[in-house]
Amino acid sequence: MAEATAPTSNPKATLRMPTTLALGWRRTRIELRQFFRDKESAFFTFALPMFLMIIFGSVFNTEIAPGVTFAQYFVAGMIASGVVYTGFQNLAITIPQERDDGTLKRLQGTPMPKASYFIGKIGLVLVAYVAQVILLGIIGVLFFKLELPTEASKWLTFAWVSVLGLLCCTLLGLAFSSVPKSGRGAPAIVSPVVLVLQFTSGVFFVFSQLPVWMQHLASLFPLKWLVQGMQSVFLPESFASQTTGTDSWQLGQVALVLGIWTIGGLAVALLTFRWQSRSR
Amino acid sequence: MDNCLRNQTAKIAVPKRRVVHERLPPRGRIAAMTGAKAIEAAEVTKSYGDVKALRGVNLEIAHGQCVALLGPNGAGKTVTTEIFEGYRKRDGGDVRVLGTDPNHGDRRWKSRLGIVLQDARDLTDLTVRESVTHFSSYYPNGRTSDDVIQAVGLVEKADAKAGQLSGGQRRRLDVALGIVGRPDVLFLDEPTTGFDPEARRQFWDLIDDLKEDGTTILLTTHYLDEAEHLADQVAVINRGRVLAVDSPDALGNRQKSQAVVQWLEDGVQKSASTATPTALVGELATRLGPEIPELAILRPTLEDVYLRLIADDGGDLNIPTVAGGGSRG
Ligand SMILES: Nc1ncnc2c1ncn2[C@@H]1O[C@H](COP(=O)(O)OP(=O)(O)O)[C@@H](O)[C@H]1O
Ligand SMILES: [Mg+2]
Numbered sequence: 001m002a003e004a005t006a007p008t009s010n011p012k013a014t015l016r017m018p019t020t021l022a023l024g025w026r027r028t029r030i031e032l033r034q035f036f037r038d039k040e041s042a043f044f045t046f047a048l049p050m051f052l053m054i055i056f057g058s059v060f061n062t063e064i065a066p067g068v069t070f071a072q073y074f075v076a077g078m079i080a081s082g083v084v085y086t087g088f089q090n091l092a093i094t095i096p097q098e099r100d101d102g103t104l105k106r107l108q109g110t111p112m113p114k115a116s117y118f119i120g121k122i123g124l125v126l127v128a129y130v131a132q133v134i135l136l137g138i139i140g141v142l143f144f145k146l147e148l149p150t151e152a153s154k155w156l157t158f159a160w161v162s163v164l165g166l167l168c169c170t171l172l173g174l175a176f177s178s179v180p181k182s183g184r185g186a187p188a189i190v191s192p193v194v195l196v197l198q199f200t201s202g203v204f205f206v207f208s209q210l211p212v213w214m215q216h217l218a219s220l221f222p223l224k225w226l227v228q229g230m231q232s233v234f235l236p237e238s239f240a241s242q243t244t245g246t247d248s249w250q251l252g253q254v255a256l257v258l259g260i261w262t263i264g265g266l267a268v269a270l271l272t273f274r275w276q277s278r279s280r
Numbered sequence: 281m282d283n284c285l286r287n288q289t290a291k292i293a294v295p296k297r298r299v300v301h302e303r304l305p306p307r308g309r310i311a312a313m314t315g316a317k318a319i320e321a322a323e324v325t326k327s328y329g330d331v332k333a334l335r336g337v338n339l340e341i342a343h344g345q346c347v348a349l350l351g352p353n354g355a356g357k358t359v360t361t362e363i364f365e366g367y368r369k370r371d372g373g374d375v376r377v378l379g380t381d382p383n384h385g386d387r388r389w390k391s392r393l394g395i396v397l398q399d400a401r402d403l404t405d406l407t408v409r410e411s412v413t414h415f416s417s418y419y420p421n422g423r424t425s426d427d428v429i430q431a432v433g434l435v436e437k438a439d440a441k442a443g444q445l446s447g448g449q450r451r452r453l454d455v456a457l458g459i460v461g462r463p464d465v466l467f468l469d470e471p472t473t474g475f476d477p478e479a480r481r482q483f484w485d486l487i488d489d490l491k492e493d494g495t496t497i498l499l500t501t502h503y504l505d506e507a508e509h510l511a512d513q514v515a516v517i518n519r520g521r522v523l524a525v526d527s528p529d530a531l532g533n534r535q536k537s538q539a540v541v542q543w544l545e546d547g548v549q550k551s552a553s554t555a556t557p558t559a560l561v562g563e564l565a566t567r568l569g570p571e572i573p574e575l576a577i578l579r580p581t582l583e584d585v586y587l588r589l590i591a592d593d594g595g596d597l598n599i600p601t602v603a604g605g606g607s608r609g
Binding site for chain 1: 395
């Protein structure tokens with residue numbers, strides 16, 4: 001056995017490597033399986049927004065504009081928040097945990113490409129988001145007189161705002177996953193970021209009633225624009241002026257700001273994403 | 281005298297310098313790496329701040345060989361292994377694994393490696409079968425999950441979640457994921473930690489099978505019996521340097537020329553180191569009558585040699601120096 005001669009050519013060189021996409025699909029499935037089996041993460045992703053929805057919706061069920069109750073307003077904000085929860089918050093918390101428990105280190109040592117791992121995360125985020133939206137939609141319709149839009153154009157808006165927002169937040173989540181030093185400390189760093197954005201972007205309060213400087217500040221970040229996009233789908237046209245100060249929902253600007261953050265998130269994620277936490 | 285066995289105060293005289301370098305690539309050979317070996321490492325250094333984790337590691341492993349990296353805690357086993365695996369960047373020296381610098385290993389190169397890391401706490405929510413099936417799909421020619429689960433002896437636990445496995449079972453899952461891609465080179469960092477004796481035997485059989493298939497294996501271990509059983513070559517590493525590389529027999533019998541004879545004389549335990557034990561026994565038989573009381577002739581074990589190598593290198597290891605009775609002048 002010892003001193004066997006070196007094979008001159010590698011017999012495995014002709015075997016075909018699995019494609020990045022095929023492995024991305026496999027990653028998606030395994031990510032979903034793990035996500036839904038982890039009771040804690042499933043609870044916080046689905047139950048928490050639901051509770052918030054029911055509590056806020058019931059306590060502040062007053063009209064804030066002709067034909068618009070706060071509950072309806074809040075549903076749109078929570079669906080926008082769902083994009084941030086499932087994309088940004090979920091990844092920015094779980095990836096540092098995966099870095100700590102050796103998940104990422106194990107993956108790094110396999111021939112699975114990084115891109116497949118990212119595809120898996122995007123797949124996970126997409127499914128978790130759809131499930132969350134359906135849940136919030138049902139609660140909104142059943143308890144808070146949420147009116148689902150009937151025009152196809154509104155659903156089209158809903159689709160592109162969701163997809164662009166998810167892409168943006170997923171990349172930002174990947175980028176932000178390098179910030180927490182440990183998996184244990186990740187929630188304490190990530191959750192406040194989301195909470196502050198929710199307060200300033202018009203999720204918990206009517207945006208037009210916030211101080212002007214706060215409105216300006218929130219306009220720098222994606223959540224405000226996500227909320228605006230969702231309001232354009234679920235609230236009447238007449239409400240646009242409340243949020244934008246103009247007659248229109250400014251969807252072009254929504255796309256622009258989300259697009260810029262998406263590109264920025266992609267650049268930072270590519271530059272800073274690390275498989276391992278400790279210095280090597 | 282200058283020799284010793286376990287439980288003796290005398291000092292073993294391992295001809296350090298000569299042994300150390302006889303099988304190592306000479307300095308300056310870095311540029312001449314051919315890739316003919318499965319693993320080649322020359323003068324590899326690595327520091328963490330003030331800690332010199334590796335101080336010039338030299339190692340060569342031929343294709344199909346099984347080498348055990350033996351050394352105390354903190355010797356540099358994991359750092360060495362992870363540099364070979366591409367996880368850590370060396371500060372200096374040169375490394376080739378399957379002819380490739382691990383710093384620049386691509387997917388295809390990785391598909392030829394199997395890696396079992398020292399500690400892993402991941403995959404807790406997946407069953408053994410799910411994990412093995414999933415990781416098999418990463419490789420161009422992965423094994424079936426049934427084969428692998430059978431090979432590591434986890435058939436009964438195939439549908440249990442990893443989080444519910446015992447320490448030894450969990451470790452077997454790690455080994456399963458290491459071999460699922462039919463690796464040409466398999467790295468095992470303390471693979472049998474937490475194994476019961478039966479699991480260890482089973483693991484040894486598995487490694488024997490892999491050797492049969494021509495897999496090159498580098499394993500780190502604390503267990504000398506494991507190294508002795510599995511390894512074609514044992515590399516003793518301490519404080520970031522490889523002290524000796526040799527077959528377990530050659531390493532264990534390094535003191536073959538010297539044996540220790542023990543006996544009882546006038547109610548006192550005596551012992552003597554000698555190159556000619558038969559002659560000594562003959563002399564004793566003449567002096568002490570037909571039966572020499574409590575006669576024993578001992579050869580140093582691999583463990584003796586190992587402990588002595590480490591002690592002579594000035595490691596932290598404390599060799600118990602039990603005064604083992606009288607000694608002959
Ligand atoms: N990431 C790291 N940061 C700092 N020191 C390290 C790191 N990894 C290893 N070391 C140090 O390098 C030395 C060798 O470690 P290691 O290879 O893990 O030992 P072992 O032989 O027990 O596997 C030890 O002194 C250890 O503390
Ligand atoms: Mg170690």
